Amino acid sequence: MKLKLHVWRQSGPHAKGHIEEHLLDNVSPHSSFLEMMDQLNEELQSKGKEPVAFDSDCREGICGSCSMVINGRPHGPWKGTTTCQLHMRAFKDGDEIWIEPFRAKAFPVVKDLVVDRGAFDRIVQAGGYITVRTGSAPEANLTPIPKSDADTAFDAAACIGCGACVAVCKNASATLFLSAKVSHLAHVPQGEPERMKRVKSMVAQMDAETFGACTNTGDCTQVCPKEIGQNHINTLNREYLRAISFDNSNASANTGSAG
Amino acid sequence: MKLDSKAPVGPLEEKWTSYKRDMKLVSPANKRKYKIIVVGTGLAGAAAAATLGELGYQVFAFTFHDSARRAHSIAAQGGINASKNYQNDGDSVYRLFYDTIKGGDFRAREANVYRLAEVSNSIIDQCVAQGVPFARDYGGLLTNRSFGGAQVSRTFYARGQTGQQLLLGAYSALSKVVASGAVKLITRSEMLDVVVDEGHCKGIVTRNLVSGKIETFAADAVLLCTGGYGNVFYLSTNAKNSNVTAAWRAYKRGAAFANPCYTQIHPTCIPVHGEYQSKLTLMSESLRNDGRVWVPKTAGDKRNPSEIPDGERDYFLERKYPSFGNLAPRDISSRSAKEACDAGLGVGPGGLGVYLDFRDSMNRLGRDTISSRYDNLFQMYERITGENPYDVPMRIYPAVHYTMGGLWVDYNLETTIPGLFCLGEANFSDHGANRLGASALMQGLADGYFVIPNTLAQYLVKVKPGAAKTDSPAFKGALEDVNASVRRLLSINGKRTVDSFHRELGKIVWDKCGMARNASGLKFAIEQIASMKEEFQSNLRILGTADDFNTSLEKAGRVADFFELADLMCRDALTREESCGGHFREEHQTADGEAKRDDEDFCHVAAWEYQGPDKTPVRNVEPLAFETVHLATRSYK
Numbered sequence: 001m002k003l004k005l006h007v008w009r010q011s012g013p014h015a016k017g018h019i020e021e022h023l024l025d026n027v028s029p030h031s032s033f034l035e036m037m038d039q040l041n042e043e044l045q046s047k048g049k050e051p052v053a054f055d056s057d058c059r060e061g062i063c064g065s066c067s068m069v070i071n072g073r074p075h076g077p078w079k080g081t082t083t084c085q086l087h088m089r090a091f092k093d094g095d096e097i098w099i100e101p102f103r104a105k106a107f108p109v110v111k112d113l114v115v116d117r118g119a120f121d122r123i124v125q126a127g128g129y130i131t132v133r134t135g136s137a138p139e140a141n142l143t144p145i146p147k148s149d150a151d152t153a154f155d156a157a158a159c160i161g162c163g164a165c166v167a168v169c170k171n172a173s174a175t176l177f178l179s180a181k182v183s184h185l186a187h188v189p190q191g192e193p194e195r196m197k198r199v200k201s202m203v204a205q206m207d208a209e210t211f212g213a214c215t216n217t218g219d220c221t222q223v224c225p226k227e228i229g230q231n232h233i234n235t236l237n238r239e240y241l242r243a244i245s246f247d248n249s250n251a252s253a254n255t256g257s258a259g
Numbered sequence: 260m261k262l263d264s265k266a267p268v269g270p271l272e273e274k275w276t277s278y279k280r281d282m283k284l285v286s287p288a289n290k291r292k293y294k295i296i297v298v299g300t301g302l303a304g305a306a307a308a309a310t311l312g313e314l315g316y317q318v319f320a321f322t323f324h325d326s327a328r329r330a331h332s333i334a335a336q337g338g339i340n341a342s343k344n345y346q347n348d349g350d351s352v353y354r355l356f357y358d359t360i361k362g363g364d365f366r367a368r369e370a371n372v373y374r375l376a377e378v379s380n381s382i383i384d385q386c387v388a389q390g391v392p393f394a395r396d397y398g399g400l401l402t403n404r405s406f407g408g409a410q411v412s413r414t415f416y417a418r419g420q421t422g423q424q425l426l427l428g429a430y431s432a433l434s435k436v437v438a439s440g441a442v443k444l445i446t447r448s449e450m451l452d453v454v455v456d457e458g459h460c461k462g463i464v465t466r467n468l469v470s471g472k473i474e475t476f477a478a479d480a481v482l483l484c485t486g487g488y489g490n491v492f493y494l495s496t497n498a499k500n501s502n503v504t505a506a507w508r509a510y511k512r513g514a515a516f517a518n519p520c521y522t523q524i525h526p527t528c529i530p531v532h533g534e535y536q537s538k539l540t541l542m543s544e545s546l547r548n549d550g551r552v553w554v555p556k557t558a559g560d561k562r563n564p565s566e567i568p569d570g571e572r573d574y575f576l577e578r579k580y581p582s583f584g585n586l587a588p589r590d591i592s593s594r595s596a597k598e599a600c601d602a603g604l605g606v607g608p609g610g611l612g613v614y615l616d617f618r619d620s621m622n623r624l625g626r627d628t629i630s631s632r633y634d635n636l637f638q639m640y641e642r643i644t645g646e647n648p649y650d651v652p653m654r655i656y657p658a659v660h661y662t663m664g665g666l667w668v669d670y671n672l673e674t675t676i677p678g679l680f681c682l683g684e685a686n687f688s689d690h691g692a693n694r695l696g697a698s699a700l701m702q703g704l705a706d707g708y709f710v711i712p713n714t715l716a717q718y719l720v721k722v723k724p725g726a727a728k729t730d731s732p733a734f735k736g737a738l739e740d741v742n743a744s745v746r747r748l749l750s751i752n753g754k755r756t757v758d759s760f761h762r763e764l765g766k767i768v769w770d771k772c773g774m775a776r777n778a779s780g781l782k783f784a785i786e787q788i789a790s791m792k793e794e795f796q797s798n799l800r801i802l803g804t805a806d807d808f809n810t811s812l813e814k815a816g817r818v819a820d821f822f823e824l825a826d827l828m829c830r831d832a833l834t835r836e837e838s839c840g841g842h843f844r845e846e847h848q849t850a851d852g853e854a855k856r857d858d859e860d861f862c863h864v865a866a867w868e869y870q871g872p873d874k875t876p877v878r879n880v881e882p883l884a885f886e887t888v889h890l891a892t893r894s895y896k
């Protein structure tokens with residue numbers, strides 16, 4: 001099929017970006033979206049033009065690298081699907097496609113469609129872990145975990161850290177991302193000892209990274225490729241309220257913006 | 260070159276215990292004086308960096324990814340082995356060890372493999388304590404599945420996303436020490452050389468992938484945890500950016516490269532769809548627990564699979580290997596599928612596919628049970644192919660998946676360059692000529708969490724901390740070499756793109772050094788690779804500049820190394836005049852087409868030593884002494 005592409009080009013974080021138009025012919029409906037982009041890049045290079053920079057690695061929907069806003073929607077039209085798993089079957093001959101980076105103040109553009117999502121790592125560094133020195137773990141089957149809790153923990157832990165939730169949110173809030181980690185660790189008994197400290201410091205870090213506040217619009221759960229649900233945001237809110245009401249000594253955390 | 264395995268003497272079961280009893284320790288006060296560089300933050304690297312950071316060393320962790328969480332390990336689906344024997348089905352440390360040695364076709368070092376099996380249980384404990392949400396049964400305890408090459412159920416899993424959950428566990432441990440300042444994490448930074456000063460590895464040269472700046476870092480020891488080289492085939496199940504560069508540059512500085520021809524072709528991948536295909540997708544081997552592999556008995560049978568009655572189907576794995584059936588090891592299953600397709604029995608476009616059918620297990624267990632086990636895999640299959648595996652059998656075909664070869668390491672995981680260590684898929688150590696499913700995750704975490712924290716100290720106690728300085732001639736020389744090679748690539752200014760070369764190289768390696776190899780094909784490949792490499796060096800075109808984010812430039816450096824590696828793989832395959840595991844030489848097979856090993860002449864590791872550009876490398880040999888197991892013909896019949 002033949003497509004008209006409108007692609008965001010930006011040479012660096014401080015440069016002014018613009019939309020560039022390209023016609024691409026002979027696209028196979030069996031190709032993935034990124035294979036279509038590869039094809040575009042081969043063509044650009046054969047014409048002596050710099051290829052479009054974009055992130056991708058696993059191309060299996062699990063590493064969270066790929067990150068394109070396709071026709072206004074992060075990861076494009078298919079529900080529960082990353083950009084790399086989207087296939088050209090989703091489009092038809094003659095379609096126009098608009099391709100832009102995941103935009104947010106906290107995700108500065110590196111180049112073209114590549115953004116810097118280091119803020120997510122710093123949120124995890126603020127408390128998204130269970131402290132356990134290597135070698136000090138007890139026997140694994142010592143603590144049974146009800147299957148339903150383990151399953152809920154898994155549902156949350158399936159987050160791939162892609163940032164689609166931030167890119168779609170009108171406030172550029174990272175609440176769904178944060179809630180996934182908090183909910184995962186709140187559903188396993190091993191997470192209990194650091195539960196309160198964790199949620200407070202992760203929320204504080206999210207605010208420090210200039211992500212916006214959550215206004216419960218729920219767009220994030222619609223575009224999440226792993227379909228992380230609103231229930232995890234509820235868990236986050238419960239965890240957060242519990243932490244601040246049990247611990248008045250950390251009053252400053254009251255101003256945090258958990259959803 | 261001297262290859263001393265440094266495996267402790269004494270009975271197999273006591274080697275690791277006695278090693279730990281006798282080993283030297285670095286005192287807490289001294290630990291903080293040592294700088295350790297860890298390259299790679301996959302399972303092996305993240306586990307090592309987190310653990311060494313906790314112990315008090317100054318750790319510097321590098322990755323070319325934008326985040327440690329994106330390493331290729333994230334994509335592992337099926338599971339991780341451990342000999343817990345929770346299923347009470349007769350498992351033990353010895354059995355896991357034996358299965359791994361046998362699965363590897365008796366081409367791995369006993370002592371290393373036994374240690375791996377020994378620490379496997381601690382890995383599960385560690386991961387559960389980190390909050391890894393492994394699958395559990397209704398009583399809340401951990402559950403297991405079986406995997407190819409084993410008759411016990413010892414694989415722990417987290418739906419079809421085990422690698423993701425294990426890596427996120429290691430990443431969270433790493434994040435904690437990054438926050439505490441014990442580890443400095445440097446992302447979007449690619450290691451392009453190791454620095455060897457007075458015979459010891461003292462640091463690395465990197466390129467900042469955003470600014471293009473080439474930099475040097477000094478340390479007291481360097482750990483390469485940089486993954487496998489399956490992308491030499493261009494099409495593979497590896498993540499697009501996985502590459503051999505770190506290991507290859509170390510090889511060119513003196514680290515021996517072992518068994519490069521041992522590559523694993525995975526039997527259950529989605530067949531190729533077309534010309535612009537950029538990678539292949541694995542369908543987890545766990546599917547073979549409930550799916551039955553078959554092809555029509557008559558060539559050219561174009562009927563809809565559901566219209567082909569059982570009597571006209573050939574369930575070839577069940578027929579040929581009755582005791583393991585659909586769970587025969589990977590090399591054997593892949594080759595059987597190839598044979599069926601070569602005989603014209605393949606299904607789907609181009610005839611390069613066999614069916615993996617869930618009809619019978621759905622009838623037996625119900626659609627819901629199958630869905631609870633594999634739904635995410637079924638969905639992934641449908642997204643890619645547009646076909647629903649609940650209704651039509653999957654079509655699968657073998658694809659490159661894993662590389663057993665890698666940098667040669669001794670029992671300490673140290674390469675032939677003192678102070679340079681290698682962990683995880685990047686080393687050659689534990690899987691012999693074929694890896695069993697669910698053992699790579701185990702090995703990566705074993706190396707990172709439980710082996711290196713002990714073995715590294717044996718080197719450190721011998722060296723004075725902080726001795727290396729980046730203004731020494733060795734560092735300056737390495738920096739200049741890297742700068743020059745980057746400039747060289749950019750100055751070629753020919754006509755072809757990097758990807759077009761990579762695709763062409765991959766095809767020849769797949770055709771001649773893939774599932775089946777023979778002498779004339781390998782010789783032909785060596786010549787072809789040389790002429791392609793020449794064209795690469797004169798007709799490559801990279802747009803953009805060196806001091807910018809430049810993906811083509813990154814790829815070009817990696818593809819240049821793949822050319823050289825491909826040559827070494829073919830040489831290794833050519834000189835190994837036997838068939839073993841994933842290395843199948845057509846000249847060496849039994850009357851019924853099974854691999855024929857030659858223990859008399861080839862019961863050894865081939866460790867290649869670089870001699871300089873365009874010089875023939877030297878093949879060194881580490882004999883494999885089997886003190887405990889009896890060398891048997893591998894049979895899964």
Ligand SMILES: Cc1cc2nc3c(=O)[nH]c(=O)nc-3n(C[C@H](O)[C@H](O)[C@H](O)COP(=O)(O)OP(=O)(O)OC[C@H]3O[C@@H](n4cnc5c(N)ncnc54)[C@H](O)[C@@H]3O)c2cc1C
Pocket residue numbers: 298299300301302303304321322323324330331332333334335336337338339421422448449450451484485486487496497498501502504505541660661682683684685696697698699700701703
């Ligand atoms: C699709 C798929 C499914 C799999 N499923 C399973 C399974 O179910 N069970 C199992 O046991 N195994 C499985 N495997 C194998 C297993 O995933 C890998 O062998 C293992 O994860 C490798 O881990 P690693 O830490 O050695 O390397 P990787 O995870 O590959 O990490 C390499 C790291 O090194 C970095 N790096 C590399 N080169 C450089 C450089 N030059 N400079 C800076 N950084 C560098 C990368 O950024 C990355 O952080 C699977 C593999 C694939 C492809």
Ligand code: FES
Pocket residue numbers: 055056057058059060061062063064065066082083084085
């Ligand atoms: S490239 Fe890994 S999720 Fe898309």
